[in-house]
Amino acid sequence: MSKTSEGGADSSTALAQATQTVTVPWYQQRVSNSYRRRQIWDKILKGLILVAVGLVLIPLLDMLYLFAYKGLTVISLSDLTESTTAGTGLGGGGIYNAITGSLLLLGISAAISVPLGIFSGVYMAEFAGEHNRYASIVRFFSDVLAGVPSIVLGYVGYLLFVLSAGWGYSALAGGLTLSILMLPYILRTTELSIKRVPDSIREGAIALGSTRTSMINKLTLRFAIPGIITGVMLAVSISFSETAPLLYTALFSNYPPTALLHQPVAYITGIVWTFSQMPGTGPHDLAYIASFVLLSLVFLVNFIARVVLKRFSKI
């Protein structure tokens, strides 16, 4: 678009101008004012965009650096094998009780939400047609469920499981509440992954005389499994990074869990929540360790999801 402001009738001056534009910096180029204005505007906005990217990446990198550095300098093996102690104001002990508690909560919530979510997804993708009213209602309410604030779920879990069902603060109450939170994510990722399997595969199987049951179990689910695992990984990371649903249902405990009912249970985010609010280095050290463990788990799960999706996708 660059218009020279003076017409170069003579070919030698045109050549001279052409060579000049290569050597002269852009702000001295002999171009129209509007062109220059647009170029400057472009540069300014690109600069602002870079600043904005920095504004987000700097806190993130600071967070990662802080917790990696603090976590690695503070952590010792005993922190992972000892539990928080009763007079916790000083912050002695480790986070063993929270790690075992989180694993138990993960086990319970996954045992409920993974089969429910996957089978629901199979129904939505394979059996319900595009215009099935029941399926669209389920889809809508599953989206609504995903949007319910987790603290509200926690309070409902408290009223329903802790008080009405009489389970008390317990691993089962916490795990069930978490599974309600995880279900919509597994359902939707399963449905979408199965829907991505090309119909030619289904048609081939049916044409060869397969029943739909064996077609689904042996073919479409196999092809969809990387996507499904990604969804499950997302749900797993939700189960150990959520705090709000567990405040009222699992409470907290200084001991590793031994029962499913009538016994409060600790969880890793609970350590951060409890000890970050206490003053002093002892409690903060525990919160550092727990944050470090949480971030490592987030990394790990994210990594697994990516590797599975990249390496094992056959479609």
Place this chain on the structure above:
Amino acid sequence: MPKTPTSDRIYKYVTALLSGSALLFIFLILYVLIQYSYPSFVINGLKFFTTTAWNPALGSNIVTKDGFSIMQGSSFGFLVYIEGTLVTSALAILFGVPVSIAIAIFLTQIAPMKVRPPVSFLVELLAGIPSVVYGFWGILVLGPLLLDQIEPFLASHLSFIPGFAGPVYSYGLLDSGLILSLMIVPIVASISRDVMIQAPIEQREGAKALGLTDWEVTRKIVLPYAKTGIIGAIILGLGRALGETMAVALVGGGANLLLHSIYSPVNTLAAFMAISLDGAFTDPTSQDVYALVELAVILVVITMLVNIFARALVKQGFIRSSEGVVRV
């Protein structure tokens, strides 16, 4: 058509039954919310929106009102928490959205191809960080930075703007707004990126060939194309900010007064629910619990409306094209 084999029919009905679990959960939640908030709606009605005092009046006499026993002189006002929720979320949108759209533009229009995957990865990583960890970072880094450096500067130089005059507090509105804006960035940025990348390549290349600058291509072709999706992404981010609990509970400062400046301590509906656990056991009339559930109902109604509206605009919010998954 041959007859459907029995195994297929069984499989179909069993999976159909199991997919009802999402409906079951939603109805359980609604049933519990309605059952437990009913007494509070009868006694307090919509007075919540006009009163600020939250006082269970523990230790006073039990009297009967509207057929329910309540503590004499108890009052449950939400106005502080509703105000806090709306203002912190508005701040999150104000700070978070321009930055998110800038990141999406960076990732789809400007950045060299080699830079895009790692930056995408980092931005999506933000979505996975637990909210208590954001809160802890707020306590350790952001809170002191604001208190010692930024807030005194704003208070002394910009005090002529309403709301910018001191005094400053160690935690408050500005801390919460900034943390929340950081938390909505991955949602808004990654969805915006996904819609922007679908802008027709022919138009983009044609416009560049005609001599438009990168910014003009973005402004005239990519942004108009992606407008609906971006608005949906912003509203989804708003839904996240409205329901966010733990980070605000840690850096909000726990106010029970209305806001008077951008440094004021603040409390949101969700954060207030998180810190009010013990009240439930000490009130013999359970009015404290009922009132908390009414608060939950209001929170659910707001977030549901926001989410339903957003999902109508963003059809697919769960799976990213080969880029991993972001929780939305």
